[in-house]
Amino acid sequence: MSAADREVILEANDLTREFDGVTVLDRFNFKLHKGEVLGLLGANGAGKTTAMNMLLGLTTPTSGAIRAFGMDFVKHRLEVLKRANFSSAYTSLPSNLLVWQNLTVFAKIYGVPNVKQKITELLELFEIADLRKRVTGQLSAGESTRLNLCKALLNDPELLLLDEPTASLDPDIADKVRKTIRKVQKERGISILYTSHLMKDIEEVCDRVIFLHKGKIVAEGTPEEIVKKSDAASLEEVFIKIARSGEVEAAPASN
Amino acid sequence: MNPRIVSALVLRYLYLYGRTPMRLVELIFWPIVELLIWGYLGMYLQEHAGSKVPTIVGHLLGGIILWDVIFRAQQGVAISFLEDVWTRNLLNVFVAPVRNMEYLTATFIIGFFRILVTVTMLSVISFSSFQFNVFEMNWAIVPFFGNLLVTGWALGMISTALILRWGQAAESLAWAVPFFIQPFTAVVYPVKQITPVWVQWLSLALPSTHVFEGMREVLSEHTFNWSHFYWACGLNVVFLGVAGWIFSSTLNATRKRGLLTKFATQ
Ligand SMILES: Nc1ncnc2c1ncn2[C@@H]1O[C@H](COP(=O)(O)OP(=O)(O)OP(=O)(O)O)[C@@H](O)[C@H]1O
Ligand SMILES: [Mg+2]
Numbered sequence: 001m002s003a004a005d006r007e008v009i010l011e012a013n014d015l016t017r018e019f020d021g022v023t024v025l026d027r028f029n030f031k032l033h034k035g036e037v038l039g040l041l042g043a044n045g046a047g048k049t050t051a052m053n054m055l056l057g058l059t060t061p062t063s064g065a066i067r068a069f070g071m072d073f074v075k076h077r078l079e080v081l082k083r084a085n086f087s088s089a090y091t092s093l094p095s096n097l098l099v100w101q102n103l104t105v106f107a108k109i110y111g112v113p114n115v116k117q118k119i120t121e122l123l124e125l126f127e128i129a130d131l132r133k134r135v136t137g138q139l140s141a142g143e144s145t146r147l148n149l150c151k152a153l154l155n156d157p158e159l160l161l162l163d164e165p166t167a168s169l170d171p172d173i174a175d176k177v178r179k180t181i182r183k184v185q186k187e188r189g190i191s192i193l194y195t196s197h198l199m200k201d202i203e204e205v206c207d208r209v210i211f212l213h214k215g216k217i218v219a220e221g222t223p224e225e226i227v228k229k230s231d232a233a234s235l236e237e238v239f240i241k242i243a244r245s246g247e248v249e250a251a252p253a254s255n
Numbered sequence: 256m257n258p259r260i261v262s263a264l265v266l267r268y269l270y271l272y273g274r275t276p277m278r279l280v281e282l283i284f285w286p287i288v289e290l291l292i293w294g295y296l297g298m299y300l301q302e303h304a305g306s307k308v309p310t311i312v313g314h315l316l317g318g319i320i321l322w323d324v325i326f327r328a329q330q331g332v333a334i335s336f337l338e339d340v341w342t343r344n345l346l347n348v349f350v351a352p353v354r355n356m357e358y359l360t361a362t363f364i365i366g367f368f369r370i371l372v373t374v375t376m377l378s379v380i381s382f383s384s385f386q387f388n389v390f391e392m393n394w395a396i397v398p399f400f401g402n403l404l405v406t407g408w409a410l411g412m413i414s415t416a417l418i419l420r421w422g423q424a425a426e427s428l429a430w431a432v433p434f435f436i437q438p439f440t441a442v443v444y445p446v447k448q449i450t451p452v453w454v455q456w457l458s459l460a461l462p463s464t465h466v467f468e469g470m471r472e473v474l475s476e477h478t479f480n481w482s483h484f485y486w487a488c489g490l491n492v493v494f495l496g497v498a499g500w501i502f503s504s505t506l507n508a509t510r511k512r513g514l515l516t517k518f519a520t521q
Contacts, residue, residue, distance in 0.1 A: 017513070019513060049516075050513070053513070053515075053516050056349075056350045057349075057350075057510070058346065058349055058350065058510065058515050058516045059510060059513040059515065059516060060507075060510045060511045060513075078352045078354065079352075081350060081351060081352040082352040084350075085350070086346075086347075086350045088346075091343055091344075091346045091347060092342070092343045092344070093342075093344060093347060094267065094271070094338070094339075094342040094344045095342050095343075096271055096274055096275055096342065097267070097270050097271060097274060098270075098274070101267075101270040101274075104266070105263055105264075105266055105267040105270070106263075106347065106351065108259065108260075108262070108263030108266065109260055109263040109264070109351050109352075109353060110351065110352070111259060137342075151347065
């Protein structure tokens with residue numbers, strides 16, 4: 001079954017956001033299918049986080065519509081959020097609580113049935129079981145990134161939005177986290193929207209990617225397709241090309 | 256409203272207070288200082304003015320203790336919100352299926368706990384040091400307490416809205432907001448002392464003024480003034496409604512400006 005036939009979990013229609021007259025995201029359209037990992041790529045400031053914030057209801061779109069699980073997102077925000085979750089390396093859980101306390105609070109918010117068991121399971125999954133009794137604010141950046149991921153999986157989400165979930169991880173842990181995310185995602189058929197600046201992440205985790213440049217989609221497809229189409233050696237090369245010229249096709253050698 | 260979510264949010268604050276008992280110091284230290292100052296002043300005035308003002312200590316201490324109900328309730332709401340800002344947790348809460356009302360209710364409950372701590376302690380000290388027993392107010396203390404609690408919640412929502420609107424730079428407002436109304440709400444003096452006279456109308460438009468007026472009547476004449484009670488309740492309904500509206504429309508405006516995430520992650 002091809003991706004296009006599968007159920008659409010999240011979609012944006014002409015999603016647009018302006019800040020002070022500047023269009024940061026311009027008529028953004030995409031469909032995220034069930035069990036698919038969609039990567040959102042682009043240079044700093046391309047509009048990835050803005051798109052994600054709108055998809056989470058944190059920022060109101062200037063125009064356009066969002067549908068999740070077949071529902072209008074604005075009207076059914078709470079129902080959608082119950083079945084979704086979010087993690088970013090740039091947010092954190094309350095620094096003054098212990099790791100287990102933070103996870104317990106969010107488990108209760110999401111109505112997780114076996115709180116203790118779930119927490120143990122997730123901490124073990126990300127290999128941070130020994131941090132259970134530590135103060136959250138004292139965790140290293142990489143440890144707290146993994147804790148955020150535990151929080152994001154508490155409610156067994158069907159939809160996950162991950163904004164640079166692997167930022168600040170060392171190569172070894174980044175590799176483990178990527179594999180863990182991929183494994184859990186495959187087992188449970190989770191749909192994920194994923195941003196990252198690590199091309200390795202994207203190649204390994206994403207089924208399909210969208211390249212954004214200054215708020216516009218400039219390329220879309222599987223990582224291999226995009227590399228092939230732009231006549232580049234790697235996804236990294238494509239990224240740099242797009243970031244500098246805004247185009248996928250090889251720019252004419254002018255100088 | 257889902258009680259499970261409210262209790263989860265309350266639990267978060269209980270863990271917090273359990274982990275950092277230093278936070279409780281502010282619930283105890285300043286109120287005691289204030290109580291002592293007004294208590295001593297009252298004793299001094301009473302000695303010098305003699306029988307003309309026999310109940311002055313009671314009026315001052317009763318006013319100060321009840322004022323703390325407003326202040327603590329307001330702080331419960333505003334500080335709880337700020338805790339989420341300080342710890343960069345706001346985003347996690349906003350992407351969870353939490354209704355505004357559930358979030359606010361949790362902060363209301365925290366405000367209530369904070370008041371219990373402060374008021375219990377102040378009552379004990381005022382009785383032991385100044386022989387003023389808050390229960391001289393009898394059962395009237397319940398409606399007084401209840402009304403001030405609601406006024407405090409309303410002020411808390413307004414403070415939170417100001418912080419949402421102006422960001423963390425407006426943090427000091429979290430402490431300041433109740434003091435905007437303090438001079439006019441007749442805490443330690445009757446409304447008729449307030450000048451110019453037209454400001455008295457403003458005073459009487461605050462629900463809390465009717466509580467403080469009512470308290471003085473109970474203490475000196477032992478009568479519960481129902482008219483003040485009804486005014487306090489009625490005005491509180493209006494206050495709470497307006498404050499709730501201000502809070503939710505500011506929250507929406509913050510979403511529209513795309514700033515919710517900005518100060519949640521900064
Ligand atoms: N609240 C805001 N007010 C004004 N401009 C904003 C606001 N939020 C984002 N922007 C601007 O929108 C643009 C897109 O930002 P966004 O955070 O979406 O980029 P990004 O693709 O996530 O970048 P990065 O890779 O650096 O995380 C940037 O130019 C940013 O300055
Ligand atoms: Mg970003």
